[in-house]
Amino acid sequence: MTTSPVTSGTHQAARAAGPPLTERQQERRRRILRTAAALACRGGFDAVQMREVAESSGVALGTLYRYFPSKIHLLVATMQDQLERLLEQLRRHPPAGDDPGTRVTEALMRAFHGLQREPQLAEAMVRALSFADRSVSAEVDQVCRLTTAIVLDAMGQDRPPSARQRAAVRVIEHTWQSALVTWLSGRSSIAEVRSDLETAARLLTLE
């Protein structure tokens, strides 16, 4: 066990152990993530091959594994990266809508369309996310926190959410996650995804 540059996103989010990355290291990390996303875009999960990621980002295989201890870690980090971007974007242009339910559905559907634009990338990230085992749970958790942030933002409520609302948010997130999986495996349509999100969002305005 050596210390390693495995820290999470480039953002202000919770950072854990390890010395801060040097400039060159951050650069390497970004390059790797960019390559992974590019490979995923054309070919999905299977096209992200560790040897090729390493080569294309000009890094030795061992180094790649020092940054991301598995292919799953790599793809989950990629998802984190994308979600952070999305969250920023949503903050710049928050969804309009009369009630929280509508806004939440809107925000998630916008996220959905973002993913739809690069379906192969989405496939790669989501499969990694749901295949992840305990060794990745910290990173997956981070992704969940980002989703929660998106939903809470969309609710756009001053007060902290009530217990009921927090419960509703959990179910909305479950629905989002699972709907994504079924959509990617071709078992449900965009329309169904929207309808499912709307149904779950009804829990927000309940009582």
Add this chain to the structure above:
Amino acid sequence: MTTSPVTSGTHQAARAAGPPLTERQQERRRRILRTAAALACRGGFDAVQMREVAESSGVALGTLYRYFPSKIHLLVATMQDQLERLLEQLRRHPPAGDDPGTRVTEALMRAFHGLQREPQLAEAMVRALSFADRSVSAEVDQVCRLTTAIVLDAMGQDRPPSARQRAAVRVIEHTWQSALVTWLSGRSSIAEVRSDLETAARLLTLE
């Protein structure tokens, strides 16, 4: 491409192509599924190794692949097998409860405790299920139908469900599926799973 003994469950459920299996073939199939489940029980997804499944069930590797074209197919079939058993059991002892929501939560929690008894097996099956790509969608769909059957049974309603109810059932299933994943990766507790199911089930009695 040759025809193959890849048909679905041993049940009366929708069967598709291929000649019916001979006695010995059914026997082989059962043996394979039994072995897979046994290996999964002690060691989870990773412990189900195709060479070992083949050897332990006294079948050549090529034959194993003729029956189940991938490890994912094998584990999804295992899940199907288990769910069929569970459904029968639930039909023998249907959940009691005043309203549909309670009964549905109860049924799913009972399923949950069933899985909890063999957590490694659960891990193997659920990971396979959510990692499955399009090539397995028929089999995954069958699993979903079984889950739906469990929920509809638990609702115990004479009339066919309304559009609202069908929408609620979908969200409940999403919640179930995703809650399972988060529980298996240690990111949520049984109590949280129950609470999530209860929240989703509230959609049933809504309006």
Add this chain to the structure above:
DNA sequence: GGGTAAAGTAGAACAGGTTTCAGTATCGAA
């Protein structure tokens, strides 16, 4: 029973994720 097509067997070969190792480059502190 004899012939044949499909199913099964044993084992090698291939592919891609992961690990390992010996050597080289880089970085931070003295």
Add this chain to the structure above:
DNA sequence: TTCGATACTGAAACCTGTTCTACTTTACCC
């Protein structure tokens, strides 16, 4: 500037899912 620790490189090796091949057995039809 130099030293020691850590990071990086290149390449081979390892493991397991999957495919392939040559051969044998089985099921079925005449």
